[in-house]
Amino acid sequence: MRFIQSPNHSERTRPVSIVVLHYTETPTLERAVRILTDPALPHPVSSHYVVGLDGEVVQLVPEDRRARHAGVSFWRGETDVNSASVGIEIVNAGPGRANSQPAYPDAQVAAVRDLCRGIMERHAITDVVGHSDVAPTRKVDPGAAFPWRRLAAEGVGLWTDRFESGDATDADLLASIGYDVSDPAAALRAFRLHFYPEAILAGGTHTHERLVAVERLFRERRGRQ
Ligand SMILES: [Zn+2]
Secondary structure, three states: OEEOOOOOEEEOOOOOOEEEEEEOOOOOHHHHHHHHOOOOOOOOOOOOEEEOOOOOEEEOOOOOEEEOOOOOOOEOOEOOHHHHEEEEEEOOOOOOOOOOOOOOOHHHHHHHHHHHHHHHHHHOOOEEEEHHHHOOOOOOOOOOOOOHHHHHHOOOOOOOOOOOOOOOOHHHHHHHHOOOOOOHHHHHHHHHHHHOOHHHHOOOOOHHHHHHHHHHHHHHHHHOO
């Protein structure tokens, strides 16, 4: 792993409890590194790691420092998500104007998986989420093309293909998982993007039932911690 120090970091004021995944919206690792290490942008940004299309990992900020990747965000009551997380930028051009996001290559997904496993082990944590999950009104990365199902099968993050019935409201279920529900429609959109992409890509209509199943999964996982 290469280490290229980004100057864009500060003191961490929370223990690490979350991994936040992003796409870079830039087509190359070099360009992403340049942006994430630039101190002269109006709003300087950084992440702890950036992962190239071929799986090359570059570390930019040590894990004990606070990187600047999440912006105004929320997860499980935490509003300083940057202080509470490790941020990983993944090189991907994003959906662009044509709204067709390129797939994440296998080697890149494997590198993200290994990186996440290490972080989860070092900090004894299980919550691996997308930028869209922690900033549902502002962000859609890492996007509908991100292989959350595969990663969960390989030990990173949670996934279920189940649909279950239940009486709780969507907003209560979303809040229990960790979402900011001050804009309920945005939170529901972010949930679909991560846990029920068929709803976006293929018109699936059982969001509530998927939500019940996913919320139970989170509750059970956390109960074991
Ligand atoms: Zn992002």
